[in-house]
Amino acid sequence: MTRSMLIISRQGPWSGPSAREALDIALAGGAFELPLGLLFLDDGVFQLAAAQQPAAIEQKNLSANLQALPMFGVDTLYACARSLDERGLDAGSLALPVDVLGEDELRALLNRFDHVITL
Numbered sequence: 001m002t003r004s005m006l007i008i009s010r011q012g013p014w015s016g017p018s019a020r021e022a023l024d025i026a027l028a029g030g031a032f033e034l035p036l037g038l039l040f041l042d043d044g045v046f047q048l049a050a051a052q053q054p055a056a057i058e059q060k061n062l063s064a065n066l067q068a069l070p071m072f073g074v075d076t077l078y079a080c081a082r083s084l085d086e087r088g089l090d091a092g093s094l095a096l097p098v099d100v101l102g103e104d105e106l107r108a109l110l111n112r113f114d115h116v117i118t119l
Helices: 018-031 042-048 063-072 081-086 103-112
Strands: 005-009 036-040 077-080 099-101 115-118
Touching: 005 018, 005 042, 005 103, 018 036, 018 042, 018 063, 036 042, 036 103, 042 077, 042 081, 077 081, 081 099, 099 103
Parallel strands: 005 036, 005 115, 036 077, 077 099
Antiparallel strands: none
């Protein structure tokens, strides 16, 4: 029986290894056709910001991993509306299309998946 998994990415793109690890898990799960979703929450929404310049702080760019998600079957991306608002990000200007969810929709999303991993 195939189990579904929701990965919640809560860390900014360069605040440590968690953002890259969340993307790696999503890419690996997608490669094995595991039904999964990826939710960007709190500072994790900064991963979706367009025109990032990680070289300025001597970090690796995560945008290639983000752009690869659909190629690995990870088509279901979500972002928390409150997290976007609190950080001054507009859903229309993000690097990838995401479903923006309010509080009630987030609760429903968490209940839809068999497993939830938070990084």
